[in-house]
Amino acid sequence: xxxxxxxxxxxxxxxxxxxxxxxxxxxxxxxxxxxxxxxxxxxxxxxxxxxxxxxxxxxxxxxxxxxxxxxxxxxxxxxxxxxxxxxxxxxxxxxxxxxxxxxxxxxxxxxxxxxxxxxxxxxxxxxxxxxxxxxxxxxxxxxxxxxxxxxxxxxxxxxxxxxxxxxxxxxxxxxxxxxxxxxxxxxxxxxxxxxxxxxxxxxxxxxxxxxxxxxxxxxxxxxxxxxxxxxxxxxxxxxxxxxxxxxxxxxxxxxxxxxxxxxxxxxxxxxxxxxxxxxxxxxxxxxxxxxxxxxxxxxxxxxxxxxxxxxxxxxxxxxxxxxxxxxxxxxxxxxxxxxxxxxxxxxxxxxxxxxxxxxxxxxxxxxxxxxx
Ligand code: PLP
Numbered sequence: 001x002x003x004x005x006x007x008x009x010x011x012x013x014x015x016x017x018x019x020x021x022x023x024x025x026x027x028x029x030x031x032x033x034x035x036x037x038x039x040x041x042x043x044x045x046x047x048x049x050x051x052x053x054x055x056x057x058x059x060x061x062x063x064x065x066x067x068x069x070x071x072x073x074x075x076x077x078x079x080x081x082x083x084x085x086x087x088x089x090x091x092x093x094x095x096x097x098x099x100x101x102x103x104x105x106x107x108x109x110x111x112x113x114x115x116x117x118x119x120x121x122x123x124x125x126x127x128x129x130x131x132x133x134x135x136x137x138x139x140x141x142x143x144x145x146x147x148x149x150x151x152x153x154x155x156x157x158x159x160x161x162x163x164x165x166x167x168x169x170x171x172x173x174x175x176x177x178x179x180x181x182x183x184x185x186x187x188x189x190x191x192x193x194x195x196x197x198x199x200x201x202x203x204x205x206x207x208x209x210x211x212x213x214x215x216x217x218x219x220x221x222x223x224x225x226x227x228x229x230x231x232x233x234x235x236x237x238x239x240x241x242x243x244x245x246x247x248x249x250x251x252x253x254x255x256x257x258x259x260x261x262x263x264x265x266x267x268x269x270x271x272x273x274x275x276x277x278x279x280x281x282x283x284x285x286x287x288x289x290x291x292x293x294x295x296x297x298x299x300x301x302x303x304x305x306x307x308x309x310x311x312x313x314x315x316x317x318x319x320x321x322x323x324x325x326x327x328x329x330x331x332x333x334x335x336x337x338x339x340x341x342x343x344x345x346x347x348x349x350x351x352x353x354x355x356x357x358x359x360x361x362x363x364x365x366x367x368x369x370x371x372x
Pocket of ligand 1: 007008069098100148149204
């Protein structure tokens with residue numbers, strides 16, 4: 001199988017698997033127990049925390065482990081609103097955010113929060129003048145992602161954080177698709193990341209929190225994670241996340257050079273008649289979201305079962321709903337259905353990507369002939 005779905009998840013790095021092994025098989029102690037074994041597990045978690053903190057490149061805050069980035073985002077949004085000063089009951093976000101942000105904001109709107117979801121320009125970028133007009137003394141939090149999971153388009157996070165701060169609001173950045181792949185933008189108060197997008201294990205994420213801006217707890221209980229996020233920590237998952245973060249930090253430039261070469265090879269192998277969805281200038285190049293007039297993307301995926309690629313986000317593909325991100329760019333139903341997403345990275349080879357792209361292009365031509 002040729003795996004081209006790096007935005008949905010990434011293969012576990014062998015170095016990560018090796019680091020996790022002892023914590024899966026032998027070292028089972030509860031990291032919160034006072035025994036020597038417990039202390040060793042706790043120490044391993046603290047090493048992992050430092051590795052993740054270091055890899056973010058962010059200063060003046062700390063990391064709390066969560067069960068996923070979805071949990072980190074829920075926590076950041078709900079917990080910040082709970083602590084927001086009186087009179088600040090507005091959230092401003094963007095139409096192309098991940099469901100973890102949009103659905104949590106919708107839930108909060110159901111609880112009485114005033115929600116503003118800003119549109120994007122046809123290239124997927126947020127218009128900062130529009131944002132400026134929306135920011136007032138009632139805004140508690142601005143939530144914008146750094147790299148979009150469906151189209152790879154990047155947003156100017158540091159400028160947005162500055163604008164939010166000038167209005168007295170907090171800034172949450174969903175950095176799930178950026179972390180470990182590109183440098184994280186400085187400025188946000190809360191940053192959500194996930195291990196399985198950087199060749200780490202599934203089932204663990206983290207929230208980086210600026211000191212003094214920690215949200216109120218979402219999970220109550222034993223008071224783990226500095227009293228902020230209760231629940232017994234998993235040493236094997238934390239160690240795996242730490243190892244993946246360390247590796248990503250060490251390999252960041254090399255991985256991105258590789259990704260840029262893969263992008264060029266993929267565009268070349270696909271040939272003409274494909275349109276790239278979203279900005280090409282402001283983009284993470286490991287995400288190639290493309291469309292071709294008349295193509296049935298779902299049929300293409302069904303026809304090419306030995307190539308793993310997708311229509312958009314894993315969640316959107318499952319639901320059969322047209323992508324809310326592509327709709328936000330102004331694409332109509334037919335254009336969305338004729339779009340596919342190819343995601344590649346560290347372990348993708350140029351040959352397999354070229355081979356996959358040539359077969360995708362050939363099948364698209366065959367579809368066209370059949371439908372003619
Ligand atoms: N945000 C973005 C941009 C994502 O791509 C994802 C995962 O698909 C998430 C949030 C949720 O991450 P997790 O799978 O850790 O809950």
